[in-house]
Amino acid sequence: MVSLARKNLLEDIPRFLVAQAGILFAVSLITLQTGIFMGFSQSTVKLINNSSADLWVTSQSLVQLELTLPIPVSELIKARNVSGVARAEGLLFSGAQWYPPQGEMARIRVLGFDPSGQLYRPPEIVEGNLKELHQPYTVMINTTDEDSLNVSETGVEVQMNSLPAKVVGMTEGNSSMISNPFIMTSLKNANAYLNAGRRSQIECQLPQGSSQLQCINKFEEIEEPANAQPSSEPRDLVASDIITFILVKAEPEMELSSLKQKLEKNLTQVTAYTQQELIEKTKTYWQQRTGIGFILGLGALVGVIVGVVVVSQILYSSVADHLKEFGTLKAMGASAGMIYRIIIEQALWMAVLGYLPAMILCFGVAYVINNNQGQLLVISAESAIAIFAVTIIMCIGSAIFAIQKVNRVDPAIVFKA
Amino acid sequence: MLFQSSPQSNFPHAQSASQISICAEHITMFFRSGRQEIPILKELNWETNRGSIALLMGPSGSGKTTFLSILAGLLTPTEGNVYLLGQEITKLSRKKRTAFRRQHIGFIFQNFNLFPALTAAENVEIILNIKGLQGKQARYEAQLLLEQVGLELYGNQKPRDLSGGQKQRVAIARALAGSPPLIMADEPTAALDSQSGHQITELLRRLAKEKGTTVLIVTHDPRIQDIADYITYLEDGRFKPTN
Numbered sequence: 001m002v003s004l005a006r007k008n009l010l011e012d013i014p015r016f017l018v019a020q021a022g023i024l025f026a027v028s029l030i031t032l033q034t035g036i037f038m039g040f041s042q043s044t045v046k047l048i049n050n051s052s053a054d055l056w057v058t059s060q061s062l063v064q065l066e067l068t069l070p071i072p073v074s075e076l077i078k079a080r081n082v083s084g085v086a087r088a089e090g091l092l093f094s095g096a097q098w099y100p101p102q103g104e105m106a107r108i109r110v111l112g113f114d115p116s117g118q119l120y121r122p123p124e125i126v127e128g129n130l131k132e133l134h135q136p137y138t139v140m141i142n143t144t145d146e147d148s149l150n151v152s153e154t155g156v157e158v159q160m161n162s163l164p165a166k167v168v169g170m171t172e173g174n175s176s177m178i179s180n181p182f183i184m185t186s187l188k189n190a191n192a193y194l195n196a197g198r199r200s201q202i203e204c205q206l207p208q209g210s211s212q213l214q215c216i217n218k219f220e221e222i223e224e225p226a227n228a229q230p231s232s233e234p235r236d237l238v239a240s241d242i243i244t245f246i247l248v249k250a251e252p253e254m255e256l257s258s259l260k261q262k263l264e265k266n267l268t269q270v271t272a273y274t275q276q277e278l279i280e281k282t283k284t285y286w287q288q289r290t291g292i293g294f295i296l297g298l299g300a301l302v303g304v305i306v307g308v309v310v311v312s313q314i315l316y317s318s319v320a321d322h323l324k325e326f327g328t329l330k331a332m333g334a335s336a337g338m339i340y341r342i343i344i345e346q347a348l349w350m351a352v353l354g355y356l357p358a359m360i361l362c363f364g365v366a367y368v369i370n371n372n373q374g375q376l377l378v379i380s381a382e383s384a385i386a387i388f389a390v391t392i393i394m395c396i397g398s399a400i401f402a403i404q405k406v407n408r409v410d411p412a413i414v415f416k417a
Numbered sequence: 418m419l420f421q422s423s424p425q426s427n428f429p430h431a432q433s434a435s436q437i438s439i440c441a442e443h444i445t446m447f448f449r450s451g452r453q454e455i456p457i458l459k460e461l462n463w464e465t466n467r468g469s470i471a472l473l474m475g476p477s478g479s480g481k482t483t484f485l486s487i488l489a490g491l492l493t494p495t496e497g498n499v500y501l502l503g504q505e506i507t508k509l510s511r512k513k514r515t516a517f518r519r520q521h522i523g524f525i526f527q528n529f530n531l532f533p534a535l536t537a538a539e540n541v542e543i544i545l546n547i548k549g550l551q552g553k554q555a556r557y558e559a560q561l562l563l564e565q566v567g568l569e570l571y572g573n574q575k576p577r578d579l580s581g582g583q584k585q586r587v588a589i590a591r592a593l594a595g596s597p598p599l600i601m602a603d604e605p606t607a608a609l610d611s612q613s614g615h616q617i618t619e620l621l622r623r624l625a626k627e628k629g630t631t632v633l634i635v636t637h638d639p640r641i642q643d644i645a646d647y648i649t650y651l652e653d654g655r656f657k658p659t660n
């Protein structure tokens with residue numbers, strides 16, 4: 001069949017370009033809004049994704065990755081002795097203050113891990129060497145956080161909480177859109193920065209009339225002079241020090257669900273999460289329990305609605321402009337099906353020709369933004385496909401709306417001047 | 418000249434049905450205007466034979482286009498029946514009427530109603546497509562039809578590059594697509610200068626005679642009277658006898 005749809009579209013090029021610009025705008029809006037939403041969601045769990053641990057063990061009180069209570073190192077030692085555990089490493093994770101030599105101080109999140117461990121690694125080290133974190137009071141920062149931390153190169157010495165810190169390396173792909181910058185350091189260093197003056201112990205008692213021993217973790221503050229200059233190197237962690245997570249690698253044959261149960265039984269007041277469970281819990285928290293998740297979700301929804309309205313308008317007015325042609329086709333015997341096909345074909349052309357440049361544009365924008373700001377915008381292959389589907393549905397939906405107009409046209413219109 | 422006086426009895430008669438191409442019985446049409454129902458056509462009876470050229474004339478607003486639309490099955494009359502080629506089309510569903518038009522009726526309009534985005538050849542081709550001819554065959558047939566109206570060299574032109582007379586010839590080629598036994602034209606020469614008008618009239622006459630097509634032309638144009646087998650005058654929704 002002669003493609004009336006395509007030829008009608010291309011007949012008036014300026015008009016066509018304006019219409020396509022509208023669709024491009026709508027598709028870009030959806031892509032960027034959902035991209036920001038996904039970038040945000042992913043940034044909340046980036047830390048989890050950077051770990052190769054099978055299980056994350058933490059306090060029963062965990063709400064999401066960054067909101068949990070500490071557990072004592074003694075639990076880490078216990079975990080290593082649980083059969084089925086191939087490896088267990090501690091992760092210490094808490095907020096602190098950052099005082100650069102020049103410029104304003106900043107709120108940061110210190111992440112302490114074992115630099116020679118296997119279960120957590122910074123995603124990409126672009127400057128420096130992981131081994132250097134074994135040195136006392138050394139840290140690594142993210143390149144994209146240089147501005148907010150007022151540090152632009154390695155070798156700079158700053159103060160973190162009450163202790164000095166030397167920037168010995170730079171990483172990439174570890175920044176977060178919603179939270180404070182990550183500072184990476186060794187577990188030992190982190191312990192010195194974060195836990196100076198805090199200690200924990202497990203207290204157990206036998207309640208009256210019960211044969212079950214009940215234990216709780218207790219933390220206490222020890223009086224220490226503030227702003228203490230480090231007299232020596234950070235000490236090794238002892239059983240009463242506290243950490244935030246125990247990262248667990250299971251033995252190859254071990255079933256994760258049973259290992260989870262075992263860990264929860266053998267350790268005190270902990271819950272074990274698989275990587276996926278912790279990701280879900282954290283994402284859900286940010287998406288559903290915080291205003292930012294709601295706002296970004298709303299933005300994405302508004303993007304879709306504006307897209308539908310813009311596309312409907314364009315397609316509807318295009319069909320209205322050609323109404324007499326559709327009337328002529330109907331008079332000459334074109335069946336309803338043939339006319340639907342023409343309108344839907346036009347909608348599909350508009351969808352495809354609006355989608356492609358919009359995607360190129362959005363990938364370009366994402367590339368530029370992500371290079372400068374960290375992973376703010378995520379357009380995955382899945383979301384690109386989903387947005388294509390949304391674009392098609394949007395255009396077909398508008399086409400159905402436009403078809404109503406053709407259906408209602410008075411067939412005698414063909415004789416009207 | 419044939420006037421309205423068709424038999425009042427049950428149509429179609431076995432004998433006349435083969436001869437009669439278009440037959441309208443007791444056509445009455447009201448249009449609603451606000452709360453009022455305005456009668457436009459009043460109890461019209463009309464018929465024409467196969468292969469003849471019939472003219473419907475009358476002043477502006479007399480109801481000619483309305484009557485034509487009813488005969489073509491584009492409008493449903495308030496009352497009355499229309500038989501085309503022996504088939505009562507007023508009884509058919511919308512879908513079947515569309516299919517009937519596809520198979521049996523070619524249309525010509527005062528303002529040509531060409532598709533501006535398509536070339537002359539494509540304008541013809543798309544109608545052939547609708548009628549079931551596709552691809553190369555349709556392109557070839559479109560070329561033949563353009564030859565019949567003397568436009569074989571203009572197939573690649575868009576309507577905006579053609580003169581009024583040429584446009585109407587493309588429209589005639591399009592109306593001839595699929596060789597329908599009926600052609601209905603509303604003021605086919607009204608938008609043309611007198612020379613093109615004359616050419617178009619002549620073309621319609623020749624084609625009707627060569628192919629045995631029944632042609633119904635609604636017109637103001639007295640020049641067309643020469644080619645007509647029958648002329649009917651419509652005034653105020655009624656047929657008017659003349660000399």
Ligand SMILES: Nc1ncnc2c1ncn2[C@@H]1O[C@H](COP(=O)(O)OP(=O)(O)OP(=O)(O)O)[C@@H](O)[C@H]1O
Pocket residue numbers: 448449450457475476477478479480481482483484
């Ligand atoms: N859809 C409609 N609704 C209401 N009134 C209508 C409608 N179509 C036509 N009419 C009225 O019916 C009358 C006859 O119209 P019609 O177009 O059939 O006249 P015509 O003889 O073809 O006139 P012209 O020579 O100007 O084309 C006119 O008064 C017109 O206003």
Ligand SMILES: [Mg+2]
Pocket residue numbers: 481482483603
């Ligand atoms: Mg008229």
